[in-house]
Amino acid sequence: MVTLAEVAQHAGVSASTVSYVLSGKRSISAGTRQRVERSIHELGYHPNAGARALASSRSNIIALMVPLRTDMYVPVMMEIAIAVATTARTHGYDVLLLTGEEGPDAVRRVAGSGLADGMILMDVELDDERLPLLRGARQPAVLIGLPADTEGLTCVDLNFKATGALCVEHLAERGHRDVAVIGEAPAVYERHTGFAERTLDGLRGRARELGVRLLHRPCEGGYDAMAVTLARILDERPGTTGFVVQNESAVEPLLALLRQQGRAVPEDVSVVAVCPDQVAVQASVRLTSVAIPAQEMGRHAVEQLVAKLDGRAGDEVVLLAPELTLRASSGPAPLP
Secondary structure (H helix, E strand, C coil), X not given: CCCHHHHHHHHCCCHXXXXXXXXXXXXXCHHHHHHHHHHHHHHCCCCCHHHHHHHHCXXXXXXXXXXXXXXXXXXXXXXXXXXXXXXXXXXXXXXXEECCCCCHHHXXXXXXXXXXXXXXXXXXXXXXXXXXXXXXXXXXXXXXXXXXXXXXXXXXXXXXXXXXXXXXXXXXXXXXXXXXEEECCHHHHHCCEHHXXXXXXXXXXXXXXXXXXXXXXXXXXXHHHHHHHHHHHHHHCCCCCEEEECCHHHHHHHHHHHHHCCCCCCCCCEEEEXXXXXXXXXXXXXXXXXXXXXXXXXXXXXXXXXXXXXXXCCCCEEEECCXXXXXXXXXXXXXX
């Protein structure tokens, strides 16, 4: 392990000068700074994390809370987490990943221990139990998600309400008047998870405005569950010609079942998905979709948190605008 004193000797300066270069607490001439930085690089010096934390009252760690539930599409959650980690490193922070379903207890542990300078929370519910603790915590926090009450909070999310509205508008413009929504697993709605509830709110509101009959059915995903859900939809609304899918694990089973029933996509039925682009383009029929901007959400969350840590930002809600990409799965409604 290279020490600070060895860096100082190599650079021909005092140990305090090296410390000032690292901390930025005093102005150092450009030439001296460059000489010290060159010595740090050549010797491979890394400041001791514990000593640095004591000196600066910072741990340079961000706590990321990602409850990994079986009813959530884990690849999207992990893509967001990777974007958080990579963006955090560009700002000099490491990420502590908390994946348990501890809820408020995890917030208490991080806030009480001083383990992290700030927190980023995912899987946000409309009435999330963690919110009162966040509002009273010393450390700043950013939510990737939108609760019902955003007072005193900083949030980053896709505008899921606008996403739902955009999907139903797309189908209505092509003449579809009976649209079925294949949603997330029932437990996601039972928890009142923000993204699912807000998408449904946008779908229903815009459908009413456009005179579209909308039917929503949650689905566990997988072939067997999708078969039961599709049979129920077509029994209740046999005239259904449009589907909006917000459930990645239901996409391919739905397309397979429609093929088995002789319903061509998009000639007989149209399908629009809310999913990552990778899911949309790799489906057996390339799906018209609204993408989940996972990397952008993770990057924005870190940037908002770093700005709060540096005293450059207050509470703010950042909603990313949805973009619908037209592909092969949607077309005009069939003639009666």
